[in-house]
Amino acid sequence: MTEYQPLIKVLHEAKADAWAELLPKQLVSAFDADKHGHLEEWQTLIEQLPVLTPSQRNLNADAVQIGRSDDLADETKKQLEHYLKKLHPWRKGPYDLFGIKIDTEWRSDWKWDRLKDHIAPLQHRLVFDVGCGNGYHCWRMLGAGAKMVVGIDPTLLSVMQFTAVKKLHGEAPVYVLPLGIEDVPYGLKAFDTVFSMGVLYHRRSPIDHLLELRDCLQAGGELVLETLVIDGGLGEVLLPEDRYAKMRNVWFLPSCDTLISWLKRCGFKNIRLVDVTTTTVEEQRSTEWMRFHSLKDFLDAEDPRLTCEGLPAPKRAIITANSA
Numbered sequence: 409m410t411e412y413q414p415l416i417k418v419l420h421e422a423k424a425d426a427w428a429e430l431l432p433k434q435l436v437s438a439f440d441a442d443k444h445g446h447l448e449e450w451q452t453l454i455e456q457l458p459v460l461t462p463s464q465r466n467l468n469a470d471a472v473q474i475g476r477s478d479d480l481a482d483e484t485k486k487q488l489e490h491y492l493k494k495l496h497p498w499r500k501g502p503y504d505l506f507g508i509k510i511d512t513e514w515r516s517d518w519k520w521d522r523l524k525d526h527i528a529p530l531q532h533r534l535v536f537d538v539g540c541g542n543g544y545h546c547w548r549m550l551g552a553g554a555k556m557v558v559g560i561d562p563t564l565l566s567v568m569q570f571t572a573v574k575k576l577h578g579e580a581p582v583y584v585l586p587l588g589i590e591d592v593p594y595g596l597k598a599f600d601t602v603f604s605m606g607v608l609y610h611r612r613s614p615i616d617h618l619l620e621l622r623d624c625l626q627a628g629g630e631l632v633l634e635t636l637v638i639d640g641g642l643g644e645v646l647l648p649e650d651r652y653a654k655m656r657n658v659w660f661l662p663s664c665d666t667l668i669s670w671l672k673r674c675g676f677k678n679i680r681l682v683d684v685t686t687t688t689v690e691e692q693r694s695t696e697w698m699r700f701h702s703l704k705d706f707l708d709a710e711d712p713r714l715t716c717e718g719l720p721a722p723k724r725a726i727i728t729a730n731s732a
């Protein structure tokens with residue numbers, strides 16, 4: 409638990425005492441080996457990772473870079489690659505770890521490039537990334553100057569991938585916690601910037617999600633929201649009857665105008681739609697590091713404007729807004 413002490417201290421400083429006090433118990437419970445059949449195996453694997461000294465770190469590159477190829481002997485590099493491959497599938501990235509290029513399912517750097525010039529500068533800010541996956545964007549946020557980045561994601565494999573990357577990087581004010589947004593106490597009002605990217609459509613109650621996010625922000629803090637949208641006007645929303653692009657857990661896909669109206673109803677100010685982009689099979693695809701099916705297999709083979717269920721193909725919007 410000692411590795412979480414700097415985080416707990418910063419949470420106290422931000423007056424998020426309720427979470428700071430709860431967190432140690434939450435971590436013990438989330439890392440209970442009985443919770444996941446592979447957890448012990450992943451933890452052993454991470455313990456076996458060599459402790460290395462990277463000659464270079466670059467968090468401002470498309471591929472988050474830790475170390476260089478010639479920092480390692482060939483044998484050590486081969487062994488490191490073997491361990492990292494055991495944490496398959498790698499969905500968010502890319503990473504360049506001591507010359508090992510982790511070509512992930514997603515070009516998450518493209519999303520970062522679409523938003524980075526539209527958000528309030530992250531220098532010295534306390535940042536929260538809700539549903540951060542393996543923390544790729546958390547590293548980019550730290551690279552952009554954040555004081556500390558706290559990511560949460562309930563998918564344990566993603567948390568383990570982050571833990572492996574952090575061990576290679578060495579100590580840094582960035583954390584990925586094995587929690588969902590529902591585990592975060594209400595009323596924190598602690599963070600300067602809150603990101604929620606790719607999460608809203610996984611929530612059964614999108615309005616409650618927006619209220620939860622608002623509640624994590626300090627007065628005047630910035631929300632960066634990224635989610636699936638549909639074409640259409642105010643009031644239009646798609647609620648898939650069953651799966652969406654083969655995903656079971658997709659709920660509400662609003663039009664941009666509808667999403668903006670939801671944010672207004674939740675009390676956000678200064679709402680700006682900064683990007684709308686259709687996801688391409690170049691941005692989300694199978695790779696050596698993610699060998700399962702990917703977007704191309706989830707689209708209609710004859711008409712890529714549709715998913716295999718005949719629904720509008722994935723299109724994503726980025727909106728920034730401020731809490732009052």
Ligand SMILES: C[S@@+](CC[C@H](N)C(=O)[O-])C[C@H]1O[C@@H](n2cnc3c(N)ncnc32)[C@H](O)[C@@H]1O
Nearest residue numbers: 538539540541561562563588589605606607610
């Ligand atoms: C589509 S991924 C997006 C990852 C990353 N934010 C990005 O934009 O590349 C959605 C993530 O949300 C996480 N997630 C699902 N339910 C969540 C919840 N209740 N609280 C926080 N994260 C959640 C999933 O585990 C998954 O990693």
